[in-house]
Amino acid sequence: MPQPETAFAHRDLLGIAGLSATDIALILDEAEGWIGFNRGKRKADDRLRGLTQINAFFENSTRTLFSFEIAGKRLGAQVSNFRPEESSVKKGESLTDTALTLGAMRPDVVVIRHEAVGAAVDVARVLDCPVINAGDGTGEHPTQALLDALTIRRHLGRLDGVKVTICGDIRHSRVAGSNMLSLPLMGAEVRVAAPPSLMPDSLPDGIAAYEDFDAALAGADIVMMLRIQRERMATAFPDSTEDYHAAYGLTHQRLARHAPNALVMHPGPMNRDVEISGELADDPERSLILEQVEMGVAVRMACLDLLTRARRT
Amino acid sequence: MPQPETAFAHRDLLGIAGLSATDIALILDEAEGWIGFNRGKRKADDRLRGLTQINAFFENSTRTLFSFEIAGKRLGAQVSNFRPEESSVKKGESLTDTALTLGAMRPDVVVIRHEAVGAAVDVARVLDCPVINAGDGTGEHPTQALLDALTIRRHLGRLDGVKVTICGDIRHSRVAGSNMLSLPLMGAEVRVAAPPSLMPDSLPDGIAAYEDFDAALAGADIVMMLRIQRERMATAFPDSTEDYHAAYGLTHQRLARHAPNALVMHPGPMNRDVEISGELADDPERSLILEQVEMGVAVRMACLDLLTRARRT
Amino acid sequence: MPQPETAFAHRDLLGIAGLSATDIALILDEAEGWIGFNRGKRKADDRLRGLTQINAFFENSTRTLFSFEIAGKRLGAQVSNFRPEESSVKKGESLTDTALTLGAMRPDVVVIRHEAVGAAVDVARVLDCPVINAGDGTGEHPTQALLDALTIRRHLGRLDGVKVTICGDIRHSRVAGSNMLSLPLMGAEVRVAAPPSLMPDSLPDGIAAYEDFDAALAGADIVMMLRIQRERMATAFPDSTEDYHAAYGLTHQRLARHAPNALVMHPGPMNRDVEISGELADDPERSLILEQVEMGVAVRMACLDLLTRARRT
Numbered sequence: 001m002p003q004p005e006t007a008f009a010h011r012d013l014l015g016i017a018g019l020s021a022t023d024i025a026l027i028l029d030e031a032e033g034w035i036g037f038n039r040g041k042r043k044a045d046d047r048l049r050g051l052t053q054i055n056a057f058f059e060n061s062t063r064t065l066f067s068f069e070i071a072g073k074r075l076g077a078q079v080s081n082f083r084p085e086e087s088s089v090k091k092g093e094s095l096t097d098t099a100l101t102l103g104a105m106r107p108d109v110v111v112i113r114h115e116a117v118g119a120a121v122d123v124a125r126v127l128d129c130p131v132i133n134a135g136d137g138t139g140e141h142p143t144q145a146l147l148d149a150l151t152i153r154r155h156l157g158r159l160d161g162v163k164v165t166i167c168g169d170i171r172h173s174r175v176a177g178s179n180m181l182s183l184p185l186m187g188a189e190v191r192v193a194a195p196p197s198l199m200p201d202s203l204p205d206g207i208a209a210y211e212d213f214d215a216a217l218a219g220a221d222i223v224m225m226l227r228i229q230r231e232r233m234a235t236a237f238p239d240s241t242e243d244y245h246a247a248y249g250l251t252h253q254r255l256a257r258h259a260p261n262a263l264v265m266h267p268g269p270m271n272r273d274v275e276i277s278g279e280l281a282d283d284p285e286r287s288l289i290l291e292q293v294e295m296g297v298a299v300r301m302a303c304l305d306l307l308t309r310a311r312r313t
Numbered sequence: 314m315p316q317p318e319t320a321f322a323h324r325d326l327l328g329i330a331g332l333s334a335t336d337i338a339l340i341l342d343e344a345e346g347w348i349g350f351n352r353g354k355r356k357a358d359d360r361l362r363g364l365t366q367i368n369a370f371f372e373n374s375t376r377t378l379f380s381f382e383i384a385g386k387r388l389g390a391q392v393s394n395f396r397p398e399e400s401s402v403k404k405g406e407s408l409t410d411t412a413l414t415l416g417a418m419r420p421d422v423v424v425i426r427h428e429a430v431g432a433a434v435d436v437a438r439v440l441d442c443p444v445i446n447a448g449d450g451t452g453e454h455p456t457q458a459l460l461d462a463l464t465i466r467r468h469l470g471r472l473d474g475v476k477v478t479i480c481g482d483i484r485h486s487r488v489a490g491s492n493m494l495s496l497p498l499m500g501a502e503v504r505v506a507a508p509p510s511l512m513p514d515s516l517p518d519g520i521a522a523y524e525d526f527d528a529a530l531a532g533a534d535i536v537m538m539l540r541i542q543r544e545r546m547a548t549a550f551p552d553s554t555e556d557y558h559a560a561y562g563l564t565h566q567r568l569a570r571h572a573p574n575a576l577v578m579h580p581g582p583m584n585r586d587v588e589i590s591g592e593l594a595d596d597p598e599r600s601l602i603l604e605q606v607e608m609g610v611a612v613r614m615a616c617l618d619l620l621t622r623a624r625r626t
Numbered sequence: 627m628p629q630p631e632t633a634f635a636h637r638d639l640l641g642i643a644g645l646s647a648t649d650i651a652l653i654l655d656e657a658e659g660w661i662g663f664n665r666g667k668r669k670a671d672d673r674l675r676g677l678t679q680i681n682a683f684f685e686n687s688t689r690t691l692f693s694f695e696i697a698g699k700r701l702g703a704q705v706s707n708f709r710p711e712e713s714s715v716k717k718g719e720s721l722t723d724t725a726l727t728l729g730a731m732r733p734d735v736v737v738i739r740h741e742a743v744g745a746a747v748d749v750a751r752v753l754d755c756p757v758i759n760a761g762d763g764t765g766e767h768p769t770q771a772l773l774d775a776l777t778i779r780r781h782l783g784r785l786d787g788v789k790v791t792i793c794g795d796i797r798h799s800r801v802a803g804s805n806m807l808s809l810p811l812m813g814a815e816v817r818v819a820a821p822p823s824l825m826p827d828s829l830p831d832g833i834a835a836y837e838d839f840d841a842a843l844a845g846a847d848i849v850m851m852l853r854i855q856r857e858r859m860a861t862a863f864p865d866s867t868e869d870y871h872a873a874y875g876l877t878h879q880r881l882a883r884h885a886p887n888a889l890v891m892h893p894g895p896m897n898r899d900v901e902i903s904g905e906l907a908d909d910p911e912r913s914l915i916l917e918q919v920e921m922g923v924a925v926r927m928a929c930l931d932l933l934t935r936a937r938r939t
Binding site for chain 2: 038039041042043044045062063066067069070073074268269270272290291293294296297
């Protein structure tokens with residue numbers, strides 16, 4: 001288990017933007033320490049004992065919420081899930097008012113998911129405690145990028161020089177957004193592939209854009225497939241999901257032709273046989289999808305631990 | 314409090330099918346030990362401290378969910394309720410994919426409720442940890458049958474030779490299904506009563522079927538009334554609930570005539586004055602309904618404790 | 627932190643009615659002890675360790691539910707939220723049946739919110755454990771009145787002789803109802819202001835009623851604004867919310883004219899610029915709104931602690 005000694009230079013985790021390569025390496029190193037803890041015969045850890053963790057999820061995301069809930073409880077925190085769908089938010093209360101109300105209850109860390117870009121930044125501005133961005137609209141989703149980085153690093157032994165192809169709705173994906181910041185920072189080479197309507201107007205420096213998925217795949221070590229919203233797919237491929245799958249779906253055949261050694265990732269939940277074949281997703285030799293989920297808990301434990309250290313000493 | 318010494322021969326609790334009389338007796342004996350604990354001035358028990366219990370309820374059942382939640386917390390577990398109604402399940406994710414995702418978070422025990430027969434078996438097949446079936450469609454509901462057995466044993470001192478009449482929608486009830494396995498295994502004599510449309514096509518060996526409720530009642534020690542779904546009642550009695558109540562409703566009068574010493578059970582929630590008169594349900598001399606709820610917590614504590622012993626030592 | 631020595635004369639907290647000034651002072655004194663605890667680097671308190679707290683909220687109130695949940699967890703209780711919207715309540719189970727079912731699970735304290743006046747009293751009648759009323763229809767909301775009293779006492783150093791003006795939907799507000807009992811008991815002078823349709827038919831002894839808000843404000847030390855339901859506002863002011871705001875909305879200008887030193891309170895959530903100007907609500911020199919939220923957690927910790935003492939010794 002990680003020792004509570006290292007200092008983290010930030011009060012909040014609002015995005016990959018603002019983090020240094022050293023920060024990211026620190027989080028990944030600490031997360032490594034939790035993997036064995038989670039897999040083993042657990043003895044309780046209670047470093048967050050007595051601390052209040054609020055998960056304020058203004059947008060449904062059972063998977064991410066659950067990962068943060070389990071992570072906090074494994075550290076001994078008192079975890080409470082705030083469900084705005086049942087609350088005064090419905091009666092028109094602003095995000096800032098809700099955040100101030102939560103803050104008055106004196107939480108020790110707040111995890112926020114919200115449909116608006118910048119929501120986590122707004123909340124952090126009015127709160128006294130650490131804030132973790134669990135996804136803000138089409139903005140950032142830093143813990144997803146961190147768990148992706150950890151998954152890659154564990155399998156390839158490094159991030160530096162790794163060739164990563166990300167494919168799907170690059171335009172609207174916060175997962176892509178955060179990964180396009182974190183991976184290059186750690187020395188990886190990133191290419192993105194999407195139909196023109198799902199490609200953003202501009203990309204961070206050093207990211208190569210491809211309309212042709214096969215070209216983007218050539219020589220990749222890692223292929224990250226993104227969940228495609230059906231309504232957005234219809235913009236690019238009005239005729240059929242089969243056309244989308246033919247152009248941008250990942251299969252064993254496509255991998256064999258263009259990136260025979262690549263490992264496959266997906267943030268979940270998948271549309272089987274749309275962006276990725278079910279057979280490939282289930283192939284334990286190629287798919288890291290479940291390991292991403294596992295790394296998610298470890299990364300979130302590391303973040304919760306690091307961000308609350310100052311409050312505990 | 315039960316001592317963590319006894320070994321339980323199974324990794325999972327998927328149904329009464331597969332359990333021996335010895336297994337059932339062990340669970341009931343262990344549950345006995347928790348009754349006093351729950352009634353007393355509780356000191357915390359923390360034998361499941363550090364362990365993650367996931368309650369994955371794909372079907373609403375506040376009562377059963379709550380019983381498992383309280384049971385787990387009383388043992389010190391970190392309990393998290395997975396609410397698929399808000400999740401990717403809605404987006405078409407398969408049960409197996411959801412189970413694998415939950416499994417990647419490294420739970421120590423998963424309690425599952427699902428509308429499909431066999432769901433718990435499917436989930437157990439892909440998970441590394443113990444799985445408890447909290448109801449799978451018209452399949453099994455083993456902890457309900459166990460709490461029923463415990464309730465009877467406490468009141469009559471034995472299960473062997475006890476005459477139990479179960480009445481209601483036998484065809485679709487997993488409560489009936491599990492009890493028709495557990496009670497005969499423990500030596501009880503079971504009769505079931507229902508209108509023809511609510512009687513299954515076949516019954517386990519040794520179960521006697523009656524269309525005439527009064528005949529089924531004759532000499533019963535225990536009468537278990539099942540909740541009747543109004544839409545199903547309408548199949549059997551299209552004209553009125555009064556007709557159903559006249560034919561299959563339990564009252565003090567009916568008991569006095571046919572089973573004057575019988576005690577009354579119901580898994581809840583009741584339709585008062587449909588399958589059972591409110592007056593009878595509330596009669597502390599005859600009704601064991603609330604005690605069933607209490608035994609439910611004790612039985613679930615015993616199951617959670619027994620199934621996680623191998624992980625704790 | 628409060629010491630578990632003092633005895634509280636009541637098993638339940640069902641309303642301000644029935645409490646003495648000594649009871650209220652005791653709760654406020656104990657709550658004072660939790661304020662610093664909540665603000666500081668928390669070490670865990672576990673005086674409720676092993677105890678089961680059920681929050682049974684039959685009516686949505688995320689804010690109050692959350693406050694009770696956090697309060698219980700900070701004391702080490704095992705807190706479970708019962709969500710009747712997903713339960714057999716929907717299938718027609720009576721409140722008493724639901725309460726008996728919860729009681730059979732042997733909780734140590736039950737917090738209930740319900741839309742019917744008297745619901746908490748009904749539940750307390752059938753349960754063996756302490757019951758806290760978290761709001762019963764237009765009846766009482768005692769912990770809100772207690773947190774209001776604590777907020778005032780901390781700012782003015784006393785309750786005796788303090789002039790409090792409460793404005794809004796006095797007729798339907800349980801917050802007003804409980805405050806009209808608690809504040810006079812503690813020696814405060816209370817005036818209420820509302821349009822005639824929102825004024826109750828009768829008021830407790832000693833409460834002065836005003837149709838003219840400005841007259842009610844004159845010389846006030848504290849102004850409590852109530853949330854106005856838009857459908858009820860329309861009864862009094864069918865033409866516009868602007869008319870309501872002009873007659874009964876609180877602003878800096880109105881305060882400056884009639885109660886230049888008054889502090890402002892609101893139980894939340896606010897309708898900004900309807901019953902209170904957003905600018906005033908946000909003014910840290912005048913508004914105690916967030917402090918009320920903070921005091922809510924402290925008061926609820928005190929109540930949970932006091933009411934469970936008898937079970938713990």
